[in-house]
Every structure is written in structure tokens, then in C-alpha cells.
Amino acid sequence: MSILVFAENWDGKFKKQTFELVSYANSLAKLLNSSVVALSIGKVEDDELKKLGNYGATKILNVSDNRLNTLDNKAFTITIAQAAIKENANIIIFPHNITGKAIASRISVRLKAGLVTGVNGLPTSTDPFTIVKKSFTSKAFANIVIKTPVKIITLFQNAFGIIESPASPVIEAFAPEINDSDIKTIVKEVNKVTGKILLTDAEIVVSGGRGMKGPENWGAIEELAKLLNGATACSRPVSDEGWRSHEEHVGQTGKIIAPNIYFACGISGAIQHLGGVSSSKYIVAINKDPEAPIFEVADYGIVGDVQKILPEIINAVKELKS
Amino acid sequence: MKILICISNVPDTTTKIKFTNNNTTFDVAGVQWIINPWDELALTRAIELKETNAGTIENITVIHVGLNTSDPTIRKALAIGADKAIRINAEAKDSYFVAAQIAEFVKKEPFDVILCGIESSDYNGFSVGGMLSELLDYPSVSALSSLEIANAEIKLKRGIDGGHEVISIVTPFVGIVQKGIAKEARIPNMRGIMMAKAKPLQVVEPVLIDNFTEFVSFEYPKPKATCKKIDPENVKELINLLHNEAKVI
Numbered sequence A: 001m002s003i004l005v006f007a008e009n010w011d012g013k014f015k016k017q018t019f020e021l022v023s024y025a026n027s028l029a030k031l032l033n034s035s036v037v038a039l040s041i042g043k044v045e046d047d048e049l050k051k052l053g054n055y056g057a058t059k060i061l062n063v064s065d066n067r068l069n070t071l072d073n074k075a076f077t078i079t080i081a082q083a084a085i086k087e088n089a090n091i092i093i094f095p096h097n098i099t100g101k102a103i104a105s106r107i108s109v110r111l112k113a114g115l116v117t118g119v120n121g122l123p124t125s126t127d128p129f130t131i132v133k134k135s136f137t138s139k140a141f142a143n144i145v146i147k148t149p150v151k152i153i154t155l156f157q158n159a160f161g162i163i164e165s166p167a168s169p170v171i172e173a174f175a176p177e178i179n180d181s182d183i184k185t186i187v188k189e190v191n192k193v194t195g196k197i198l199l200t201d202a203e204i205v206v207s208g209g210r211g212m213k214g215p216e217n218w219g220a221i222e223e224l225a226k227l228l229n230g231a232t233a234c235s236r237p238v239s240d241e242g243w244r245s246h247e248e249h250v251g252q253t254g255k256i257i258a259p260n261i262y263f264a265c266g267i268s269g270a271i272q273h274l275g276g277v278s279s280s281k282y283i284v285a286i287n288k289d290p291e292a293p294i295f296e297v298a299d300y301g302i303v304g305d306v307q308k309i310l311p312e313i314i315n316a317v318k319e320l321k322s
Numbered sequence B: 001m002k003i004l005i006c007i008s009n010v011p012d013t014t015t016k017i018k019f020t021n022n023n024t025t026f027d028v029a030g031v032q033w034i035i036n037p038w039d040e041l042a043l044t045r046a047i048e049l050k051e052t053n054a055g056t057i058e059n060i061t062v063i064h065v066g067l068n069t070s071d072p073t074i075r076k077a078l079a080i081g082a083d084k085a086i087r088i089n090a091e092a093k094d095s096y097f098v099a100a101q102i103a104e105f106v107k108k109e110p111f112d113v114i115l116c117g118i119e120s121s122d123y124n125g126f127s128v129g130g131m132l133s134e135l136l137d138y139p140s141v142s143a144l145s146s147l148e149i150a151n152a153e154i155k156l157k158r159g160i161d162g163g164h165e166v167i168s169i170v171t172p173f174v175g176i177v178q179k180g181i182a183k184e185a186r187i188p189n190m191r192g193i194m195m196a197k198a199k200p201l202q203v204v205e206p207v208l209i210d211n212f213t214e215f216v217s218f219e220y221p222k223p224k225a226t227c228k229k230i231d232p233e234n235v236k237e238l239i240n241l242l243h244n245e246a247k248v249i
């Protein structure tokens, strides 16, 4: 038996989330007396692959098939299912992100394996296999039993943390059997930022709402994010107005994030907004309205004008860093 | 071309969530039900496409797995502009159960484009669309923020980490949609509401399916400690607390 982890890379480098996934799998393996196999698809150098060993992976399957350079849900499903069968995996772990969710659901059917998405921690019981997931857009947690012999989960980002546990992994090339006719998605154009910290992977997120008054005031948000090595985000009306790109929209209908610190600047804290950010470890709210609902969920709050407060925060961070 | 939209019936996004029976059952008392926001956007987009491709798109059908308590939500989808509705008469047990019921129906009555919302805002499964595509052996494309159909050619935009990709695909396929697929959900007008009453809502009996998972109980999130207010005249204190108390910077 083994635990298989889908080790996703971004431009050839593993994301922080991937290391968290391997750490999680390693803790689960200890609980079940099992071992961790990581599966990487796409061009990743050996030095990078080896890093997965730092968190407890004892075997790394490396798939470099040019047909899998872009995501085709079915082709990835076939690949991962074949790896799972080969490794006799009874648990498969995915990141709870766009790719993970898209493939996990297909594999669940292919392997007749029960799936729980958005898992929050290790199982509370291994027999019956009971696990906790977020539900009702983070307004509740559900305890779910997976009844099938093979189990699949997607792990919520930053829910478990990264734990080092050095192993010396073997790297093995793995060539899945895929027919060209299995691949139906043809990518015509790719549009993405590179060299920037991904919003869903960032430890610190600085976010602005309608209280920022206009796109011309975003300089301070960007500066603070940069200083703290974080990413920028915004509330829905801000992206709807076109002040910021849709990629930055967080909330129930946007991205769901769980950084260590979420700075909410001029954001009222509507329930739909909180659905996307309430898993943040710390929320800092800056709002001129002392009654704004954001203060009900914030850990630290400043009642005041963002235009005045943000530059002062920036100065205080600079002072701390020097 | 025939389009099928899978719709879920969920509590209004502002609903206060409560559980009964020792926290094993979601308390539906007083809950307002809506079409799952992403499903509503998918339906809106399908209607827009039908309006601009009158020749190509013949029919828009919505399908729902649920009991007759969902009928008002289904009627709303018809009032917005779906031509026809199917309800599979069974309580949805988990995502696999729902996907398998819909797949059985589609195997008998095929569709060219099947759209699902990326998640349902109640159990946040993120899985019906993917499962359905695998059951039907259709390609699936997830996190769609745009769907164009022109001369039977299909162009999609899907979200990826840090951006998006433009994709072409042939029918049949399952599209799993996120925000952006339509700008805003359509609101039914008076004429739509009147017409919906006469549109077909077909009730289909379920097939026997074993669910893979079982919800056993629910928990509420731990209440947050009260917010520490920092004097706006002493902003430095915030950074001090984040550094020394929270230890996150």
C-alpha cells in the first residue's frame, strides 16, 4: 500500500502547496504504516524533484510526456490512475485548487474511489475513514466517512503546514499509456504572469476594497505586498469595476485563500467576501467605519482612513526590516 | 446543438447556517433557496448564446437531482429562459450520486454541451462536473470564464494559476464554469415567469446508485477571539504585534 501525491509544479518549480501536500501525506503514512509516492507531470529538473524527499516522499515518479505539457483533464486522469494502480495506492492526495479539483473528481469515478474535497486536516479516525472538510462556504465543517477501499482527498491550502522529514527518494521515470485520441483540449494561447508570487500560494496577502476609492490609490497596497513578499487581492466590486484584474478577486465567487496574514483595506467584510478569506490565520482590518462587519472576524483592527494608515504601516514595516 | 445545465438548489448566500438532530442535519427552517450562483451564470451564458446563434442552438435544458421541494428553483430557471427542465426524483446523497443519476439520463438523451457550476455553495463538492464527464467519457474543461460558440466552433477560456488559457474543443464536452462566464445572472421578467408555467418539467425516477461517502455530522467554526483594536495614532503597534505576538512577520 502507498499514498500517492499529485506534485504539481508551476513553470518547473514546485509550489509551496506541493510541499505541504507531501508533508501531509507523510503524516498520514505514519498513521497508516504506509509510504509516500509523489507523482510529477511536466518538465521538472532532478534537483527540484529531489526536494520532495525533504518532506518525506520515498519515491518520485517523473512523467515527462510532451503531450502533458498543458492540462487535459482526461489525459491527466489516465496518467494518475495508472500510477495509483502501479503503486498500489489506497489514498490519493490532490491540492484543493483548479487543477486538483478538475482531476480528482474524474479519478474518483475511474477508480471507484470516494472523494472528499477541501479537507482541513488528518483523518479523525482511520477506520471508518473519517475526515473533516469545509462546507457551506467556510460557515461550517462536515465530518465525512469515505466508504470505498481507495480514497481521494483534496487538501485545503495552508491547512496543514510544511513539515520537514528528510528521506532519500528514488526517482523513477514513468511513462503512462495514453492515446492521442484521449487528448481533446487544444491550448491556443496562454496568458499568465510569471515570476510573481501566486495569490493562492502567498503567505501574506494585502487586499483592497471599494474603500480604496479608485485604482489610482493601489500604489500603497502594492508597495506593502512587495515589502512583505506577499500578493495583492481585492473584493468583488473592485474587480467588477475594472479597478483590478479578475485574477485578484477573492471571496465566495472568486479565489479562496488561506494566507498567514490577510490585510483587508477598505473592505466591509460582507459574508460572501469572508467565504474566501476566513481561513486566513490572522486578519488585519483597516476601515473608517468602526461598525464594519470585518472587525467581527479580524484579529487586529485599526479604525481610520486607509489613505493615511497604509503609508504608516509601510513605514513601520520598513523600520522593522532595517 | 443541445445544451444541458446541471443546477443545484442551495441556501441563499446570506443564510445563517444551523444544524439539528445533534448536528447531523442541516436545518432548512426559514431558509431561502436559490439557484447555485455559478449554475445561474452558466444558464445565463447559454441563453445569450442561443440568442446570438439562433440557428445553431436548438434547445437549453436544465437538470436537477432533488425532491419536489426544489421545484420553485427549477421554475425560476425556466423563467430565466431554459426551454425545458428535468428533475430526477431523489435526495442528493453525495456528488457521485448526483453525477451518476445525470449520466444515466444523458446516456439515453445525449447533449452536445453540458455545463456545471464549479462548486455548489452548500456542500462545496467541486466534483459533479468532473465525475459526470468521466462517467460519460467526455472531455472536461474546468474553471471556464468564457464560452464562445460561432459556426459550431467552440472557444473556451479557462483559469490557470496566475492567468488563463484559450482552448478549442469539439462537442460533446463538459464545461465546468466559474465567474466571468456571464457578466451577471439574468433576472426573470414577468413574461418569463408566465411562460415558465407552461414549459415542461419532466420528473424522472432515479436509478439505484451506491454513494461513496457519507456525511456523518457537522461542526461550527470556533468563534474568533475579539478583535484587538490598535490606536490609529500608533500604527507601529500593529507591526509590533504581528512580529512579536502573532509572529507572522
Ligand SMILES: Cc1cc2nc3c(=O)[nH]c(=O)nc-3n(C[C@H](O)[C@H](O)[C@H](O)COP(=O)(O)OP(=O)(O)OC[C@H]3O[C@@H](n4cnc5c(N)ncnc54)[C@H](O)[C@@H]3O)c2cc1C
Pocket (backbone or CB within 6 Å): A208, A209, A210, A211, A212, A234, A235, A236, A237, A238, A249, A250, A251, A252, A253, A254, A265, A266, A267, A268, A269, A270, A271, A272, A273, A276, A286, A287, A288, A289, A292, A304, A305, A306, A307, B013, B037
Ligand atoms: C452571490 C453573491 C456572491 C458574491 N461574491 C463575492 C465575492 O466572492 N467576493 C466579494 O468580495 N464580494 C462578493 N459579493 C459582494 C459582497 O456582498 C459585497 O458587496 C462586497 O464584498 C463588498 O465589497 P467592499 O467591501 O469592497 O465594498 P463595500 O461594502 O462598499 O465596503 C467598503 C468599505 O470601505 C470602508 N471605507 C470607505 N472609505 C474608507 C477609507 N477612506 N478608509 C477606510 N475605510 C474606508 C467603508 O467603511 C466600507 O466598510 C457577492 C455577492 C453576492 C450576492
